[in-house]
Amino acid sequence: MNILYCGDDHVRDGVLLSVLSLTKQVEAPLHIYVFTAAISVAGTNYRPFPDAAINELRQVVKTHHAGGSVTKCDLTTLLTEMPPTANWQTRFTPYCMLRLYADLIPSLPDRLLYLDADVLAVADPRKFYDQPLTDTELVGVLDHYGQWYFHHGRRLRDYINSGVLLLNLKRIKQTGLFARCRERIARRRMFMPDQSALNKLAQEKRLAPRKYNDQHGPHPDTVFLHFSTRLKFWPWFHPVTVKPWQVDSVQTMLVNSNTQTKAVYDDYATVRNARKG
Secondary structure, X not given: OEEEEEOEHHHHHHHHHHHHHHHHHOOOOOEEEEEEOOEEEOOEEEOEOOHHHHHHXXXXXXXXXXXXXXXXXXXXXXXXXXXXXXXXOOOOOHHHHHHHHHHHOOOOOOEEEEEOOOEEEOOOOHHHHOOOOOOOOEEEEEOOOHHHOOOOOOOOOOOEEEEEEEEEHHHHHHHOHHHHHHHHHHHOXXXXXXXXXXXXXXXXEEEEOHHHHEOOOOOOOOOEEEOOOEEEOOOOOEEEOOXXXXXXXXXXXXXXXXXXXXXXHHHHHHHHHHHHO
């Protein structure tokens, strides 16, 4: 199974937890790709995903299956040559746009599952991963909130959340989807640049059931649990954000979770303790 993450040093623990969750749900070898870059925006210097974290992931993946692999892809040069000029400074990290350069990395496989660093696998994702992709650029799930406010195609509700995307890179190269997305983020400022560009420009996207990117779970059928921001209306209207690495808060959310998910956090504690020496 080929998995893509994007980020810097700040998402190290998120990627670790996400990969650990996959080891509990997937028997096949995992091939992990991590896109990162050295980015400096308005006086803020972002540190790339560290080699020590790559080695940590590699040990986890190899322990799970000897045939697994972890590959770090430094996209600093590509970003310098083709920067997302209009969207360097948004409320979202610039690393979210790195996935839009995947068609330019020759070593990547045609089928690639992109996951945000705050996504955990809580059930076997094979059915989602193995679905046919003929004439399909990408597969995603409706955004929990955005589906009611944004609309780009023939369907009344068609706005997907980009936190879980099954990518057909072969088809994306043929249609030029990512190239057109890069052009858009370079010249037009958007609130959620990568997600907005994909929704606007993808012509061959397929919608999958909520369980494959559950942004308000967990539910009994959840496969991928996405720790995205939720809106609470009681006792006042306010956003609430809990991330997988905020262990105490997560345990409250996952109080009824399965034994595999509990084991993820046991393994996470072991790796973190080993990191401290």
